[in-house]
């Protein structure tokens with residue numbers, strides 16, 4: 001077992017409320033912390049977990065862990081109400097500025113619009129409730145709130161709402177958004193209680209805002225070599241991964257960089273991030289894991305395929321060969337099955353040992369069904385199935401793989417050349433692969449094998465790619481039984 | 489490999505005559521193997537330029553790097569931050585590498601320092617012979633492993649022509665007749681039947697900028713596009 005020393009300084013990207021909270025928590029754990037005001041202050045990042053080099057305005061600096069802590073930005077939803085802003089029609093943020101600067105003198109009636117431009121949400125409602133209460137402090141002002149669904153599922157929100165009502169705010173819950181004249185001076189709505197059209201002549205119309213992920217997330221994800229979700233947030237849904245972890249070791253994603261959060265969530269999340277950082281950095285010495293991918297430099301053609309395919313950003317190159325960063329490698333084997341030179345071996349799943357596993361499938365069965373089962377899903381589901389006494393057919397021979405992405409095209413063909421009746425590759429559900437795209441790569445590979453088999457005259461239906469969750473014993477049993485019946 | 493040869497010095501010198509600072513980029517793969525654009529040739533060219541420009545009383549500042557390959561984005565990005573201040577880049581890679589470099593750094597003029605000549609083989613130290621014109625539909629199986637596109641002056645698929653002359657090509661006594669050789673080899677392998685039927689021509693309409701997607705990657709490319 002080799003021990004190495006790592007850097008224990010932490011870089012927090014984003015001086016947001018989550019960023020500052022994380023910094024505070026991490027400082028309490030006695031690590032040095034540097035907080036960057038915005039993602040734009042990070043000019044580049046090289047290196048690996050425990051040894052990152054960040055390019056900052058002040059020059060290059062080393063860090064052991066990185067925390068992304070971007071916030072959402074707000075965007076007024078004028079268009080959803082067919083409005084354009086003017087001095088009588090303003091956004092929620094602008095209204096808050098007016099209250100802060102005490103510039104509401106002379107305003108008598110204020111209308112708030114929420115929940116029609118987007119599905120109602122507690123964060124939006126909270127701001128409305130607060131503004132209503134601010135207005136109630138002033139003399140002679142009538143706040144009116146026009147809402148669709150009133151979302152109050154957050155601590156203290158219902159209380160805020162009631163307080164406003166008690167102080168005189170009037171709420172209208174409508175099915176359709178009200179119609180507002182272009183200058184904002186007249187509002188027409190269908191009153192649900194009176195069942196008739198009503199009119200109101202406000203002095204000010206305040207339009208709700210939507211929360212959109214920080215626009216810098218895309219560049220940040222690119223700099224950090226992590227995936228960005230379709231909605232622009234810095235975390236993919238992944239049941240196998242702790243929410244604050246990314247696919248890359250030593251890079252964490254905190255709070256609002258991941259999803260919309262209120263202050264309580266932010267406080268909790270910052271503690272979680274700090275704990276995970278501590279778990280990783282420890283006292284600065286780390287045992288180098290042994291069961292990782294190893295590249296045979298002599299065989300490596302430095303084609304960069306492994307670098308491009310590694311879901312965990314664990315590969316780099318040096319002179320004329322690719323190298324695995326042992327701390328970052330999560331032993332998924334995706335690189336090994338993609339390497340055109342067969343130059344990569346996973347310590348626990350060497351090609352030679354998988355080949356002998358394939359060999360063993362034929363020990364008591366002339367034409368077995370060889371099934372490569374991802375250890376994170378299918379293999380689990382299979383053990384559950386046998387615990388539940390589902391009768392898995394004798395001829396079904398499972399081989400455990402660290403990720404479906406480890407299943408080399410060669411393994412499948414080898415099984416057929418030995419006389420397998422069928423080959424199954426059983427992976428995690430789409431979007432649920434612990435290694436981001438191992439299941440997708442496996443699916444593509446199986447498709448390719450199918451077309452190859454078809455050409456050489458083997459029925460392509462003898463190969464199966466299927467996805468399963470680790471707790472789906474019965475579904476897996478069904479899939480297995482059907483497939484075995486079909487090919488045997 | 490892709491074979492290239494160094495351009496005449498005067499040509500290179502005149503391409504960069506207006507530049508005060510140039511950055512020379514070598515390539516460690518094909519052009520290094522054929523002794524045209526590796527680290528050594530980069531060094532030689534740089535010295536030549538320095539000496540000549542000093543002699544002209546117009547000194548030049550030269551930066552330099554030799555990349556693993558200039559035909560891969562990742563390696564080209566290693567130049568980022570190093571070349572932006574230069575007036576021009578001189579690339580010693582093959583034509584593909586030069587273009588890819590220029591594509592990545594479109595704000596800086598890129599000049600070729602080599603002429604890309606062929607896809608060829610190594611005959612002796614510093615001696616390379618062309619063997620393939622990347623026709624896209626290889627017929628070597630039919631021709632006994634001798635390329636009619638490259639080796640036959642007329643690129644005939646059904647040869648030889650009437651100009652075949654006791655083993656030589658009619659264009660030049662020193663050039664072997666490809667079809668004579670093909671015939672000879674097929675006879676030796678007892679496969680003459682191979683060329684008895686008329687071979688249809690290659691579809692030369694394929695000579696457009698071609699994109700190759702390996703079959704195993706077709707589906708992923710399509711899905712990624714969608």
Ligand code: SF4
Nearest residue numbers: 300301303304306339
């Ligand atoms: S995929 Fe294989 S050959 Fe290519 S760089 Fe990686 S180890 Fe080298």
Ligand code: SF4
Nearest residue numbers: 310329330332333335
């Ligand atoms: S085993 Fe997985 S994590 Fe490790 S280097 Fe290969 S692809 Fe990356």
Ligand code: SF4
Nearest residue numbers: 515517518559582585
């Ligand atoms: S740039 Fe040209 S010479 Fe260099 S490795 Fe690529 S193909 Fe070969």
Ligand code: SF4
Nearest residue numbers: 620621623626627635
């Ligand atoms: S036929 Fe000749 S030009 Fe065409 S691919 Fe084969 S060797 Fe190359």
